[in-house]
Amino acid sequence: xxxxxxxxxxxxxxxxxxxxxxxxxxxxxxxxxxxxxxxxxxxxxxxxxxxxxxxxxxxxxxxxxxxxxxxxxxxxxxxxxxxxxxxxxxxxxxxxxxxxxxxxxxxxxxxxxxxxxxxxxxxxxxxxxxxxxxxxxxxxxxxxxxxxxxxxxxxxxxxxxxxxxxxxxxxxxxxxxxxxxxxxxxxxxxxxxxxxxxxxxxxxxxxxxxxxxxxxxxxxxxxxxxxxxxxxxxxxxxxxxxxxxxxxxxxxxxxxxxxxxxxxxxxxxxxxxxxxxxxxxxxxxxxxxxxxxxxxxxxxxxxxxxx
Amino acid sequence: xxxxxxxxxxxxxxxxxxxxxxxxxxxxxxxxxxxxxxxxxxxxxxxxxxxxxxxxxxxxxxxxxxxxxxxxxxxxxxxxxxxxxxxxxxxxxxxxxxxxxxxxxxxxxxxxxxxxxxxxxxxxxxxxxxxxxxxxxxxx
Numbered sequence: 001x002x003x004x005x006x007x008x009x010x011x012x013x014x015x016x017x018x019x020x021x022x023x024x025x026x027x028x029x030x031x032x033x034x035x036x037x038x039x040x041x042x043x044x045x046x047x048x049x050x051x052x053x054x055x056x057x058x059x060x061x062x063x064x065x066x067x068x069x070x071x072x073x074x075x076x077x078x079x080x081x082x083x084x085x086x087x088x089x090x091x092x093x094x095x096x097x098x099x100x101x102x103x104x105x106x107x108x109x110x111x112x113x114x115x116x117x118x119x120x121x122x123x124x125x126x127x128x129x130x131x132x133x134x135x136x137x138x139x140x141x142x143x144x145x146x147x148x149x150x151x152x153x154x155x156x157x158x159x160x161x162x163x164x165x166x167x168x169x170x171x172x173x174x175x176x177x178x179x180x181x182x183x184x185x186x187x188x189x190x191x192x193x194x195x196x197x198x199x200x201x202x203x204x205x206x207x208x209x210x211x212x213x214x215x216x217x218x219x220x221x222x223x224x225x226x227x228x229x230x231x232x233x234x235x236x237x238x239x240x241x242x243x244x245x246x247x248x249x250x251x252x253x254x255x256x257x258x259x260x261x262x263x264x265x266x267x268x269x270x271x272x273x274x275x276x277x278x279x280x281x282x283x284x285x286x287x288x289x290x291x292x293x294x295x296x297x298x299x300x301x302x303x304x305x306x307x
Numbered sequence: 308x309x310x311x312x313x314x315x316x317x318x319x320x321x322x323x324x325x326x327x328x329x330x331x332x333x334x335x336x337x338x339x340x341x342x343x344x345x346x347x348x349x350x351x352x353x354x355x356x357x358x359x360x361x362x363x364x365x366x367x368x369x370x371x372x373x374x375x376x377x378x379x380x381x382x383x384x385x386x387x388x389x390x391x392x393x394x395x396x397x398x399x400x401x402x403x404x405x406x407x408x409x410x411x412x413x414x415x416x417x418x419x420x421x422x423x424x425x426x427x428x429x430x431x432x433x434x435x436x437x438x439x440x441x442x443x444x445x446x447x
Contacts, residue, residue, distance in 0.1 A: 084420050105415040107440020111422060126413050128441055193444060197430075 002305050004113035004120040005297065008131040008167045013174050015300075016138060022296035023139055023289070030063070036299055037066030043096035044070045045088065045112075046123070047103040052265060052287070053123050053132070057100040060294040069096055086115035093117040098302055100132075100294075101125075119301040121294075127161045132297065133264050134167040136290030141172075141221060143289065144260040144282055148175040154215050156183040156245050157225035157270060159190040164264040165225060166194055173198050180206040181215045185244045187237070188227065212245050216255045222247070224263040224270050224283075248272035252280065262286055316341075317369060318384040319361040324348055326378045327359030333373045333406065341365035372400040376407075376436070401428050403436060407445060414441040 005011060011019070026033050042061040046054050058068045069092075083091075085103065089112035092099055101112050102123040109122035109129070124130040138148070145151060153172060155165050159182055169190075172178050180199065182190050189208065199206050209215050216222070227242045229235075246269055247261065263271055263283040275281050322330060327345050336343050342364035351358040366385070374381050374397045385393040403426040409416045416424055416438070425439040436445040 084422075085415065086419065086422070103415070104413075105418060106411065106413050106442075107415040107438070108419075110440050111415050111419055125415075126441075 001307060002117065002119055003301060004109075004116075004122075005131050005301070006109050006113060006120075006122045006125075007129045008134040008171045010131070016135075016171075019135065019293060019296040019300060020139055020142055022299060023292040026292050026295055033064055033295065033299075035065040037061060037064035037302060040064075040066040040098070040302055041096040042066055042068050042298065043092045043099045044068060044072075044123070045092065045099060045101040045103075046070075046072055047101075047108075048124070049073075050102050050124065053102060053290075054100075056287070056291050057121075057123060057132075057294055057298075060291050060298060063291070064295055064298060066097075066298075085111045088112070089116040089120065097305070098298060119305050121297060121301070124163070127163050129167055130163050130264075131167060132290065132294050133164045134171050135293035135297065136286050137164070137168050137223070137262060137264070138171060139289040139293050140262060140282055140286045141260065143285070145220060145258075148172065148178075150177045151220045152179045152181060152218050153221045153223065154181040154183055154219040155190075155223045155225070156212055156215075156247075158188045158227045158241075159184040159225070160188040161228060162225045165190070165223065168223060169194060169198055173202055173204055178204065180204065181219060182206060182208045183210070183212050183215050183245065184208075185210060185241055187241060188244070212247065213251060213254065216251060216259075219255065219259055221260045221262065222255070224261065224267070226263075226266065226268055226270055243269065246270060246272060247275060249274040249278065252278060255280065312389065313362055313364050313386050314389050315364075315366050316386050317363045317366065318386065319363075319369075319374065320358070320382045320384060321351065321353065322359035322361065322381050323378050324357035324359055327361055330359075330374060330377050330381075331361060333377060334370060336361070336363065339363070339365070339367065341367070370406070371395075371397050372403055373406050375400045376403055379434070399428055399431060399434065402426065402439075409438040409441060409443055411438065411441050411443040414438060414443060416440055 044054050044057050061068050085108050093116045098119045100121045100123045101109050104126050106126040106128035109125045113120040122129055159165050229238050259280045260282050261280050344362040346360040348357045349360050379399045381397050383395045384391055404423050408424050426436040427439055429435050429437045
């Protein structure tokens with residue numbers, strides 16, 4: 001039966017475990033999966049620039065032995081002629097077996113999923129959801145920390161518009177004994193509905209601070225984010241806030257020896273390059289983990305669609 | 308103040324005082340070619356407080372979701388041949404379809420044609436509805 005993934009919460013914790021198990025099996029035995037999607041086509045519909053997520057999906061499909069149809073620029077697609085998202089999804093359903101879609105409007109992936117006759121994976125819908133990034137984050141935390149519970153997780157930077165932050169909080173809030181430290185300038189604090197509906201509702205401890213240095217020593221995971229120009233209506237606000245937090249090797253000295261530093265990438269200057277060689281820097285591992293989790297998700301959805 | 312009893316029609320009763328006009332507008336009653344009476348600040352026999360009442364002199368189809376969204380707890384009385392034949396207390400609907408529009412300019416509903424504007428009830432206690440697509444909260 002056709003099924004789409006729009007939000008990380010569309011997947012139960014059991015399904016997350018199953019996807020992680022598949023991803024780890026792919027890592028251990030890649031040859032076993034080299035033809036798993038032979039004869040299948042993934043359509044990547046990207047109505048907003050994102051080289052890395054698109055390449056990750058495409059690499060994932062190629063490594064499963066499948067093929068890729070790609071729309072990389074809305075300016076050259078039918079959307080520029082005024083075609084609706086729903087019609088685009090219906091049309092692409094005639095050509096491909098599964099869709100990965102990024103769109104600047106929030107909820108666009110749900111519209112596509114409702115219209116398409118094939119599974120749709122949300123590859124980012126504006127500032128709303130980005131479930132496969134969260135899947136990459138979860139596999140990284142599992143591989144680096146060994147568990148999803150008992151962690152103090154610092155989230156730093158743009159917590160207001162950062163969809164990866166909201167999704168990660170939603171995902172990690174389902175596991176026990178975690179604590180969140182929310183590090184942001186006043187203007188980019190976590191929206192009250194996330195605090196109220198997720199953290200307070202579930203009684204999850206959290207603290208808010210504007211100081212990265214003060215928060216750093218207690219953290220097991222530090223999730224850095226970029227202040228995104230495209231989420232601001234006002235250029236002045238963006239310029240004022242873009243350099244709020246910069247993690248460098250000097251600051252990292254105060255952190256735990258087994259801290260896991262993550263970032264959804266691309267970074268601008270939130271993490272200085274002198275951190276890259278530190279064994280605690282996990283953001284490029286995160287990229288690789290994202291590909292494995294996308295492979296696991298494509299496999300799962302294609303298998304379910306065939307049943 | 309007295310309004311004549313209706314023979315065949317609908318009485319929407321126990322509307323929270325001040326919400327009568329919003330219900331009138333959302334139900335599109337201004338477009339009907341029938342007699343409609345809005346009584347504001349009537350005395351409620353339930354608790355002695357104030358309430359609004361709408362009387363519609365025709366047995367039209369009512370969108371109960373509008374009533375449940377704007378003012379859960381109102382009652383709808385169906386009158387036929389001058390007799391009360393049905394009395395319904397209206398609760399909050401789980402989903403609202405094409406009753407209100409999402410105000411978030413980043414929401415897909417702001418540009419996608421031919422799409423239903425759907426809101427789901429996410430917090431019954433605090434009467435919170437969110438857009439199905441972007442999850443923006445509706446300001447009541």
